[in-house]
Amino acid sequence: DTEVTQTPKHLVMGMTNKKSLKCEQHMGHRAMYWYKQKAKKPPELMFVYSYEKLSINESVPSRFSPECPNSSLLNLHLHALQPEDSALYLCASSQDRDRYTEAFFGQGTRLTVV
Amino acid sequence: TQLLEQSPQFLSIQEGENLTVYCNSSSVFSSLQWYRQEPGEGPVLLVTVVTGGEVKKLKRLTFQFGDARKDSSLHITAAQPGDTGLYLCAGAGTTDSWGKLQFGAGTQVVVTP
Numbered sequence: 001d002t003e004v005t006q007t008p009k010h011l012v013m014g015m016t017n018k019k020s021l022k023c024e025q026h027m028g029h030r031a032m033y034w035y036k037q038k039a040k041k042p043p044e045l046m047f048v049y050s051y052e053k054l055s056i057n058e059s060v061p062s063r064f065s066p067e068c069p070n071s072s073l074l075n076l077h078l079h080a081l082q083p084e085d086s087a088l089y090l091c092a093s094s095q096d097r098d099r100y101t102e103a104f105f106g107q108g109t110r111l112t113v114v
Numbered sequence: 115t116q117l118l119e120q121s122p123q124f125l126s127i128q129e130g131e132n133l134t135v136y137c138n139s140s141s142v143f144s145s146l147q148w149y150r151q152e153p154g155e156g157p158v159l160l161v162t163v164v165t166g167g168e169v170k171k172l173k174r175l176t177f178q179f180g181d182a183r184k185d186s187s188l189h190i191t192a193a194q195p196g197d198t199g200l201y202l203c204a205g206a207g208t209t210d211s212w213g214k215l216q217f218g219a220g221t222q223v224v225v226t227p
Contacts, residue, residue, distance in 0.1 A: 004156075033215075042202055042217035043157070056214065090156050102147060102206075103215055105156035 003027075006091050006106035014114055015081060021109045023074040023091030032074040033103065034066060035090040043090055049074060050096075081113045117141055118205055120218035127225055130192055135221045137203035138185045144207025146186045147215070148177055151200040160188075193225045 004025045013019050023032065031050045035043035048056035049068045063085075065077040074091055088110055092103040119138045127133055137146070145164045149157035161170050163179035163186060170177045174197075176189040190197055200222050204215040 006156075040220075040222075042220050045214055048214070088154070092156075102145065102159065102162045103204075104159055105149075107156045108154070110154060 004091055004093055004104050004106035006089075006109050008109060009107065010110045010112075012112045012114060013078065013081065015083070017081075018077070018079045020078065021076040021089055021091075021111075023076075023106055024072055025093040025104075026072055027093060027104070028071075028095075029093035029104075030071060030096050031094045032068065033092040033094075034064075034074070034076050035092065035105075037088040037090055037108070047076075078111075081111075083113050086111055086113045117216040118203055118218035120201075120203055120221050122221060123219065124222045125224070127193055127223075129194055129225055129227050133190050133193055133223065135188045135201050135203075135223070136185070137187065137205075137218050139205065140184065141205070142183050143205035144183070145205070146179055146183075147204045147206070148186070148188055149202040149204065151202060151220075157202055190223075193223075195225050195227055198223060198225050 007022045033048050034046040036046055037043045045058050046060045047066045052068045052071055063080050067075040088108045090108045091106045094103045117139055121136045125133055145162055147162045148160045150160055151157040161172055161177045163177055166181045166183045168179045174191045178187045186203055200220045202220045203218045206215050
């Protein structure tokens with residue numbers, strides 16, 4: 001099973017809303033990632049969790065708040081977003097945050113901020 | 115500036131033709147992955163290469179990792195419409211980006227019947 005599950009698949013939110021994106025994997029992976037992808041661009045790394053601890057924050061604005069409740073779950077809490085934050089948000093996991101970092105991606109959440 | 119340069123950016127071919135996508139860098143990677151992504155979906159891992167000079171085959175797809183582990187190529191033989199998608203290379207394990215995947219800009223491949 002190499003599945004990473006993301007919910008919801010689509011989300012429309014207003015600039016004053018608070019919402020959360022969820023990600024789950026049951027592969028026993030100890031590293032999990034959030035990426036943001038704009039149309040016709042490659043994924044951009046946002047956050048890396050390793051063994052449930054935040055290890056990399058790529059200078060992401062505080063309106064994005066990640067959380068890793070346990071080794072299988074990863075959340076991304078959203079608050080006071082801007083229209084330019086509209087994008088495909090991808091979750092990924094890998095065995096470990098080591099030098100090989102072979103990552104498996106979920107199908108993404110298409111976020112639209114209105 | 116992309117750490118990994120992919121070429122070409124766009125490729126449109128007829129069914130049955132062959133194609134090659136290149137991924138180049140001045141950095142040495144511990145591993146390099148190739149993904150295919152369809153619109154609105156997440157990237158799907160095709161292969162991981164870790165050894166310099168390594169060649170891996172996946173049906174009609176052949177992946178090669180350069181001897182110096184700085185570059186890679188993806189060759190598709192007798193392309194089919196189902197091969198259409200965005201092909202992304204991603205490298206890991208450079209000295210200044212441990213634990214991160216560095217993506218190339220992607221190559222959009224369109225195979226017409």
